[in-house]
Amino acid sequence: MSAAVTEAPGDVLLDVRGLRTWFPIRRGLFRKTVGHVRAVDGVDLQVRPGRTLALVGESGCGKTTVGRSILGLEQAQAGEVWFEGTDLRALGPAELRAHRKDVQIVFQDPMASLDPRMRVRDIVAEGMHSFEIGADSAERTERVSEALTRVRLDPDAMWRYPHEFSGGQRQRIGIARALAVEPRLLICDEAVSALDVSIQAQILNLLAELQRELGLAYLFITHDLSVVRYLAHDVAVMYLGQIVEQGPSERIFTSPRHPYTQGLLAAVPSVDPSVRGAEPVVLGDVPSPAAPPAGCRFHTRCRQVMARCREEAPPLFPLSPEADGTSRCFLEDAS
Amino acid sequence: MTRVLTVEGLTTSFPDGKDRLRVVDGVDLHLDTGETLALVGESGCGKSMTALSIMRLVPRPGRADARVARFESADGTKELLDLPVPAMRRVRGAGISMIFQEPMTSLNPVARVGRQVVEAIRLHEKVSAAGARDRTLELFRLAGIPDPAARFEAYPHQLSGGLKQRVMIAMALCTRPQVLIADEPTTALDVTIQAQILELLRDLQRELGTAILLITHDLGVVNELADRVAVMYGGRIVEQGGREDVLARPTHPYTEGLLRSMPARSQPGEPLPEIAGVVPPPHTWPPGCRFASRCPRVLDPCAGAPPDWVTVRPGHTVACLAVAQDRVAS
Numbered sequence: 234m235s236a237a238v239t240e241a242p243g244d245v246l247l248d249v250r251g252l253r254t255w256f257p258i259r260r261g262l263f264r265k266t267v268g269h270v271r272a273v274d275g276v277d278l279q280v281r282p283g284r285t286l287a288l289v290g291e292s293g294c295g296k297t298t299v300g301r302s303i304l305g306l307e308q309a310q311a312g313e314v315w316f317e318g319t320d321l322r323a324l325g326p327a328e329l330r331a332h333r334k335d336v337q338i339v340f341q342d343p344m345a346s347l348d349p350r351m352r353v354r355d356i357v358a359e360g361m362h363s364f365e366i367g368a369d370s371a372e373r374t375e376r377v378s379e380a381l382t383r384v385r386l387d388p389d390a391m392w393r394y395p396h397e398f399s400g401g402q403r404q405r406i407g408i409a410r411a412l413a414v415e416p417r418l419l420i421c422d423e424a425v426s427a428l429d430v431s432i433q434a435q436i437l438n439l440l441a442e443l444q445r446e447l448g449l450a451y452l453f454i455t456h457d458l459s460v461v462r463y464l465a466h467d468v469a470v471m472y473l474g475q476i477v478e479q480g481p482s483e484r485i486f487t488s489p490r491h492p493y494t495q496g497l498l499a500a501v502p503s504v505d506p507s508v509r510g511a512e513p514v515v516l517g518d519v520p521s522p523a524a525p526p527a528g529c530r531f532h533t534r535c536r537q538v539m540a541r542c543r544e545e546a547p548p549l550f551p552l553s554p555e556a557d558g559t560s561r562c563f564l565e566d567a568s
Numbered sequence: 569m570t571r572v573l574t575v576e577g578l579t580t581s582f583p584d585g586k587d588r589l590r591v592v593d594g595v596d597l598h599l600d601t602g603e604t605l606a607l608v609g610e611s612g613c614g615k616s617m618t619a620l621s622i623m624r625l626v627p628r629p630g631r632a633d634a635r636v637a638r639f640e641s642a643d644g645t646k647e648l649l650d651l652p653v654p655a656m657r658r659v660r661g662a663g664i665s666m667i668f669q670e671p672m673t674s675l676n677p678v679a680r681v682g683r684q685v686v687e688a689i690r691l692h693e694k695v696s697a698a699g700a701r702d703r704t705l706e707l708f709r710l711a712g713i714p715d716p717a718a719r720f721e722a723y724p725h726q727l728s729g730g731l732k733q734r735v736m737i738a739m740a741l742c743t744r745p746q747v748l749i750a751d752e753p754t755t756a757l758d759v760t761i762q763a764q765i766l767e768l769l770r771d772l773q774r775e776l777g778t779a780i781l782l783i784t785h786d787l788g789v790v791n792e793l794a795d796r797v798a799v800m801y802g803g804r805i806v807e808q809g810g811r812e813d814v815l816a817r818p819t820h821p822y823t824e825g826l827l828r829s830m831p832a833r834s835q836p837g838e839p840l841p842e843i844a845g846v847v848p849p850p851h852t853w854p855p856g857c858r859f860a861s862r863c864p865r866v867l868d869p870c871a872g873a874p875p876d877w878v879t880v881r882p883g884h885t886v887a888c889l890a891v892a893q894d895r896v897a898s
Contacts, residue, residue: 291760402846430610430787430829431825431843431847433831434830435842437831438842463840464831482836497759500763501759504791506816507812511762513760518730
């Protein structure tokens with residue numbers, strides 16, 4: 234494993250611009266395309282080295298597709314994915330391969346993402362084969378042992394199969410697999426969402442530790458806002474394929490600006506017994522991403538909707554320097 | 569308030585070689601009209617199995633036994649575990665209803681949702697088709713379903729997750745049951761939809777006086793809905809008390825650890841206090857306290873025999889030897 238990397242806080246490790254991933258809806262005998270699910274519809278985001286950006290939103294908002302499009306697991310139609318000065322989307326397959334190891338992913342369900350017929354050693358070593366890391370089998374085994382130790386598993390675990398482990402241990406194996414190729418950025422897609430609270434705490438502590446020790450950056454994709462508050466430096470809130478608000482975590486949680494962010498935070502039930510009454514501020518259901526509402530996509534559920542919101546699509550307005558960040562809402566339109 | 573449900577010494581077991589594995593082991597609980605008791609715990613603690621045992625829906629070859637499983641129905645006292653099958657069927661749905669985490673699996677995918685509710689009503693009561701239809705539309709309105717007449721004709725797949733759960737709630741309440749068992753009713757829903765469903769359950773309870781047994785792993789949901797809380801670990805209840813007492817003054821080392829390990833209660837940047845280890849599987853449970861192997865306050869005799877209940881304040885009890893010793897010492 235490489236030593237901790239230190240970089241100036243202004244640096245950007247991953248810079249996504251104008252990312253668009255639409256899925257065709259096909260009907261009929263000739264599978265004619267009759268429309269598109271606009272899963273990701275013009276997303277910009279930046280992840281700084283050694284920092285955590287949380288991408289939050291409810292089911293169907295497109296957050297998972299953003300992660301998968303960055304990795305090339307989904308084919309984006311437009312946009313740029315700059316990683317350390319290289320646009321990954323502009324690269325051919327061979328060149329992409331050289332950069333692919335820098336960005337790894339950890340999935341929600343460790344049971345579904347670990348091959349049940351492979352021993353842990355081979356699961357963790359698989360990426361090393363792909364990226365030709367390690368001279369021979371013995372060296373790879375040595376690296377697997379290191380990776381397992383890093384995630385606080387007994388190295389002897391490498392000779393066992395995934396089903397022999399608990400959910401939390403399986404998630405550690407998933408993290409070890411990602412770490413084995415020494416990435417710079419880890420995309421965690423709901424990585425702790427399926428775990429019980431007491432196990433979730435263990436994995437969150439592990440992720441924080443790895444960030445400190447290895448200087449890893451995280452793109453943390455989740456719907457769980459209490460986890461976000463605890464671990465993210467920056468937050469981007471997504472709604473129907475677009476970022477609606479972005480800013481430092483501290484500010485987003487203390488003074489959210491976009492009505493959707495405000496509603497999302499108000500809906501989270503508190504565990505403080507003196508605070509009761511999570512408020513259903515955001516009413517109704519999310520509209521279909523195949524036919525997002527005209528104007529502001531949130532206007533159908535917004536309490537502060539104005540005439541303009543139904544006609545015009547708001548851009549991301551920069552917030553005041555104190556507020557720091559951006560909000561896709563005409564309430565911020567100073568002109 | 570009147571008692572509607574009393575359970576004492578509930579044990580649910582599955583055959584395991586020559587022995588039986590007890591996944592629920594001596595659970596006591598009670599429920600009064602109009603109140604909500606939350607049964608909370610992590611996966612595998614036995615909370616859902618407790619609910620299924622009360623409903624007599626434990627999958628074979630499992631078996632539920634209890635000293636008392638008494639339900640005060642509108643037409644007299646019923647011992648649920650001794651009831652003949654047809655009588656139990658009448659209790660299910662009419663006296664005690666249940667809603668589940670995943671509404672899609674509980675709705676018939678090839679029938680219109682309105683018809684499914686009508687069917688449920690007419691199964692339990694003699695009403696005309698038109699009367700049942702009117703009642704269904706009224707229930708849909710009560711359950712906050714927009715445009716009830718149009719939704720009446722919809723198939724389940726045409727409804728969103730939140731709307732399906734509203735239909736399930738309407739169906740569960742269509743016969744005005746005294747008890748509603750809600751097993752993770754909002755776990756599959758987004759937070760904005762969860763907030764709507766929690767408000768709906770609160771409003772309906774106020775209106776109908778239904779007692780709710782809420783099964784959940786989410787302490788936030790507990791705080792929103794519960795009057796009383798029972799914390800389960802390893803097939804047993806380990807702490808029981810009023811919502812504020814348990815959440816603000818958790819006393820069992822497990823409850824304490826659980827609350828402390830929540831990101832919502834911690835400062836960003838500081839390590840989360842973990843509970844060491846993992847929940848042990850049922851066949852490794854010691855005869856004594858099931859939390860002994862992970863407990864920071866474990867004493868020599870803990871794993872030997874089940875701890876007695878200690879009352880720490882009125883209505884707040886804890887099954888823990890260490891807590892019992894504190895009480896003696898002070």
